[in-house]
Amino acid sequence: MITVEAARKLVFETTRDFGIESVDLMESVGRILRESLIADRDFPPYDRVTMDGIAIRFKDFEKGNRRFKITGVGPAGEPQKELTKTDTCLEIMTGASLPIGSDTIIRYEDVQVENGYATITVDKVRAGQNVHGKGSDRPQGSELLLSGYQINAAAIGVAATIGKVQLKVSKLPKVIIISTGDELVKVAAKPLPHQIRKSNVFQLSAGLKHLGIKADQRHLKDDLAEIKEVLKTILKEYDVVFLSGGVSKGKFDFLPEAMDQLGVEKLFHKIKQRPGKPFWFGQYESDGATVFAFPGNPVSSFMCAQIYGMPWLKKCMGYSDLEHKFAKLTGPIHFKPDLTYFAQVKISTSQTGELLATPIEGNGSGDLANLVSANAFLEVPRGKDIFETGTILPFLEIV
Numbered sequence: 001m002i003t004v005e006a007a008r009k010l011v012f013e014t015t016r017d018f019g020i021e022s023v024d025l026m027e028s029v030g031r032i033l034r035e036s037l038i039a040d041r042d043f044p045p046y047d048r049v050t051m052d053g054i055a056i057r058f059k060d061f062e063k064g065n066r067r068f069k070i071t072g073v074g075p076a077g078e079p080q081k082e083l084t085k086t087d088t089c090l091e092i093m094t095g096a097s098l099p100i101g102s103d104t105i106i107r108y109e110d111v112q113v114e115n116g117y118a119t120i121t122v123d124k125v126r127a128g129q130n131v132h133g134k135g136s137d138r139p140q141g142s143e144l145l146l147s148g149y150q151i152n153a154a155a156i157g158v159a160a161t162i163g164k165v166q167l168k169v170s171k172l173p174k175v176i177i178i179s180t181g182d183e184l185v186k187v188a189a190k191p192l193p194h195q196i197r198k199s200n201v202f203q204l205s206a207g208l209k210h211l212g213i214k215a216d217q218r219h220l221k222d223d224l225a226e227i228k229e230v231l232k233t234i235l236k237e238y239d240v241v242f243l244s245g246g247v248s249k250g251k252f253d254f255l256p257e258a259m260d261q262l263g264v265e266k267l268f269h270k271i272k273q274r275p276g277k278p279f280w281f282g283q284y285e286s287d288g289a290t291v292f293a294f295p296g297n298p299v300s301s302f303m304c305a306q307i308y309g310m311p312w313l314k315k316c317m318g319y320s321d322l323e324h325k326f327a328k329l330t331g332p333i334h335f336k337p338d339l340t341y342f343a344q345v346k347i348s349t350s351q352t353g354e355l356l357a358t359p360i361e362g363n364g365s366g367d368l369a370n371l372v373s374a375n376a377f378l379e380v381p382r383g384k385d386i387f388e389t390g391t392i393l394p395f396l397e398i399v
Contacts, residue, residue, distance in 0.1 A: 002271055004379075024166055028169050030151060039162060043138040043144075049074075052108050071088045074097070080100060083101035106130075107130060200301045208313075238289050241289045245296025259291065264282045265282050267282050271340075274335075330356050333386075344362060345359055345375075347376045376396060379396070
């Protein structure tokens with residue numbers, strides 16, 4: 001049995017790059033960008049008017065003129081207009097290009113338009129006001145987004161602005177989630193007293209969906225021959241295998257034996273942690289499937305996926321948000337076993353901006369319903385029985 005620290009190290013040593021693919025712009029939301037986005041022209045591409053009003057020469061205002069003859073109108077989307085005569089102005093709209101010969105915009109709220117003339121009604125005007133200068137945000141050729149950025153709505157806007165119809169992103173791995181156990185029945189079934197509905201596979205699938213991964217599902221009976229026969233193919237067809245159940249010491253927990261007989265290298269089996277102590281992890285050949293075999297208890301399965309499986313996938317795909325956050329306990333935690341304890345907590349923010357962790361008491365690793373009250377797992381280290389209110393500990397948010 002190894003420590004949590006050693007298990008993490010072994011897990012992350014197996015990360016790999018699943019490659020790059022090009023996807024349509026709107027299909028890239030939430031994915032990891034694998035190219036730099038470069039400005040194809042200045043941002044903004046011209047001196048952009050930021051207020052509806054009139055365009056003037058500031059020197060005309062500076063010499064005392066307040067009344068300007070209107071010589072035309074410049075809407076957004078039309079070619080650049082030109083102001084050619086002294087003491088004249090052009091009506092101009094937001095988004096339009098600043099007219100040649102002008103340098104300052106007076107908003108409509110500060111002028112009176114009447115009989116073809118615009119009279120400025122304010123005393124203070126600043127040269128260049130209400131003009132968004134060409135290239136003042138980013139010059140042509142500058143990097144707007146770097147490879148490794150998780151694409152969000154703002155990134156989509158930037159990509160569209162530079163004409164990107166498709167984006168290069170991290171390729172998603174091919175993942176399958178396998179449940180085991182003769183006691184499991186379909187969600188739509190009415191279970192007998194000795195049966196339960198499948199939940200772990202859907203719980204795990206939902207977590208993967210947050211990474212954009214749509215996992216296949218399979219169920220295996222507690223039969224060594226069937227497990228070996230099915231896994232023999234799956235290990236070659238998939239990049240990642242999530243298994244739930246069949247890894248403890250029970251008479252029908254065949255997965256460790258099956259993995260050994262199929263040639264999957266066991267990197268560890270059992271961690272000094274609660275929940276999830278029986279977790280089994282291994283690698284099939286250098287380019288074969290990475291296998292996460294989680295315990296069957298719902299909380300154990302879910303916790304191991306959140307603490308090990310999801311971060312592993314994130315690292316493979318280039319996510320940058322892998323660092324732990326820290327929160328202060330709002331109540332004490334008592335835990336005697338010499339194990340790392342992943343406590344279910346509710347993370348909130350105090351009025352002073354502190355992250356607070358409120359323990360959510362449950363009834364062990366089978367208490368699936370208790371998970372909906374928590375939004376994070378707090379990592380409580382070994383070697384101490386009591387962690388008082390105010391203790392600061394790392395946590396990982398549940399997805």
